[in-house]
Amino acid sequence: MASKVSQFMQLGRKIVAVGRNYKAHAHELGNALPSKPMLFLKPTSSYIAEGEKIRIPEGCTSLHHEVELGIVIGKPGSRISEQDAASHIGGYILALDMTARDFQEEAKKKGHPWSLAKGFDTSCPVSGFIDKDKISDPSKVRLWLKVNDSLKQDGNTGDMIFSIPHLISYISRYFRLEEGDVILTGTPEGVGPVGSGDVIEAGLSDVVTMKFQVEQS
Ligand SMILES: CC(=O)CC(=O)C(=O)O
């Protein structure tokens, strides 16, 4: 299973992202707490790996970083129960849900979808694949992010509103989950803007770190 899911980027499977899954982050942007998981999709064309640059999309004046734990699905399924959810996890990634916040605010006001704000090219920088056994308890991992060496986000997956088993179960009621799909589980507080030339460094406990530079497109 691991060798196959490690090809998640090449497989081009879907990216299901969860929004507002940390109370403090929902509050920092003045958003109400969700009563059920809030979902959106990012296209697989948004993936980049280390060595590639995050490009500020044309017309964007407020590009924000959001560090997130990504779940890589290892076994397909629909209507997965919370009890079975762990068996569908193939591994993990560390990911950034780069967000054109100005595009998102405009879309929110007009009731439009977030596709442009969340799905532009380079909006999903990811680490390499992390084997499932490297993270004994995904509900207790530290997520941090620095911009130019200054710590901006320092959270823990223990603060998620909806647990990982609940997310897998809920999402699979609506989207059949396939091997290589990625679930981005939401970001903790501390999101903020980045500009051209900035360097973003992020880490997941002592398991992985990654670095990306930002440039104007
Ligand atoms: C307000 C957002 O952009 C939602 C989101 O992506 C999150 O991680 O929370």
Ligand SMILES: [Mg+2]
């Ligand atoms: Mg996010």
